[in-house]
Amino acid sequence: MGSLSITHWLIVLVIVALVFGTKKIRNLGSDLGGAIKGFKEGMQESEAAAPEATAQPVSANATVDAQTRRPVSQQ
Template sequence: MGSFSVWHWVVVLVIVLLVFGTKKLRNIGSDLGGAVKGFKDGMKGSQEEKAAEQIPAQNQDGKTVDVQAKDVNKS
């Protein structure tokens, strides 16, 4: 069967425009763009949460609290 030529794609595009109209295609495009933006914002949010977990604990004065872990299973 092979791949389609440019003219085949032009004919398909014209048929799609006739069937759906430009308004519906514009709405589909904006919905798709909004979904991509939401996905990017979600990924950015998860990266910010990971960065916030790495920030040291602070007391109410805003000063950093140093915490030293002790190994209770010393041999």
């Protein structure tokens, strides 16, 4: 149960090309490349737009104020 050899991968590639056609595979590759490029640009924009957050340490004895609400009964 080792890894597949190069001949196995070539057979799989030929079968995929016959099933989907080279045009669909080419379009899929360009679409995937465009999506990755857009994702990288979005990440760079979000990093540039996000100000650096200065985290303040929370002590072990810190008190958290909160309010609770009763659920509204549905009638």
